[in-house]
Amino acid sequence: MSFVKMRDLRVAFDGTQVLHGIDLDVAKGEAVGLVGESGCGKSVTWLAALGLLPGKARVTGSVTLEGQELCGASRAALERVRGGRIAMIFQDPSSSLNPVVRVGRQITEALRIHRALEGDTARNEAIRLMDMVGIPDARGRFNTYPHEFSGGQCQRLMIAMALAGEPDLLIADEPTTALDATIQAQILDLLGTVRDETGMAMVFISHDLGAVSHICERICVMxxxxxxxxxxxxxxxxxxxxxxxxxxxxxxxRLDGGRGRLVxxxxxxxxxxxxxxxxxxxxxxxxxxxxxxxxxxxxxxxxxxxxxxxxxxxxxxxxxxxxxxxxxxxxx
Incomplete structure (x- = not known):
């Protein structure tokens, strides 16, 4: 049975159609890759599903989460879904983390909103999440600011924030694009490990087919x-x-062939x-x-x-x- 089911999802901006009837299912625990060139509609698909597009966007069709309709749902209903049941990691962590708020506070805020944790309980859980995603000396760095972390560590912090709500589905929107090859591999391994440990489903949005093959069982080409x-x-x-x-x-x-021109x-x-x-x-x-x-x-x-x-x-x-x-x- 599908956990998330999209049917005939369409999006238009100022009368211009940009999504033309997307049908897509995601099962519980499944990892699905969404690939294609920039401008193909990969990110718009899931921003529309979560009600995160600007007001000028016209969204039609159906997106259900275990039978609950998300298209046209109230703001309160969507806020209960976003971050809790469905979490999203964005491409550029530097624009997603608040530069003037300590990282520990940002993670504990997510824990307060989605799991009603407060005080030392929230602090200890935030430190556990930071340690889980591979932040060195998580307890000692709880009160530091985002600029004191590398790009790869900031992405790890974004993953920790996404996991704070214990989501059933994690949408990773090109989470490795701005990282060097070694850090990319580490983030992919981390996402795979987290998925194995939590059993959550994942949608991995990328133009990198190699990354998708590393982490997904199914590919949708847009x-x-x-x-x-x-x-x-x-x-x-x-x-x-x-x-x-x-x-x-x-x-x-390719690494297994001669030195030829790419097509x-x-x-x-x-x-x-x-x-x-x-x-x-x-x-x-x-x-x-x-x-x-x-x-x-x-x-x-x-x-x-x-x-x-x-x-x-x-x-x-x-x-x-x-x-x-x-x-x-x-x-x-």
């Missing part, structure tokens, strides 16, 4: 506000079918105000045909267990997938 391919990590790594997914893998440096994906993610009328990837796709440019493929289940949104996948299937023509009608 492009221009849509999921274009979804399936188990090993399946997509061994045999990506969508040309965009294949392009992402081809652009990764880039030509072009850029389209402007949401000026999307192609058919497949949104068709202007950049080496396999696109006139049919692709006129018809929008739907996300269809495949025989091997993945879901795919492509008219001419790699390799080509014998059966053409269901598509929508440029008028939104089913194409033959």
């Amino acid at each position: 492009y221009a506000g849509r999921i274009v391919e979804e399936g188990p990590v090993q399946l997509l790594f061994d045999d990506p079918h969508h040309p965009y997914t294949r392009g992402l893998f081809d652009a990764i440096p 880039p994906i030509h072009g850029t993610v389209p402007d949401p105000k000026n999307l192609p009328q058919g497949c949104t990837f068709s202007p950049r796709c080496p396999r696109a045909t006139g049919f692709c440019r006129d018809n929008l493929p739907l996300l269809n289940p495949q025989p091997d267990g993945r879901q795919l949104s492509c008219i001419h996948p790699v390799p080509v299937y014998g059966q053409r997938p269901q598509v929508l023509d440029c008028r939104g009608s089913a194409a033959a």
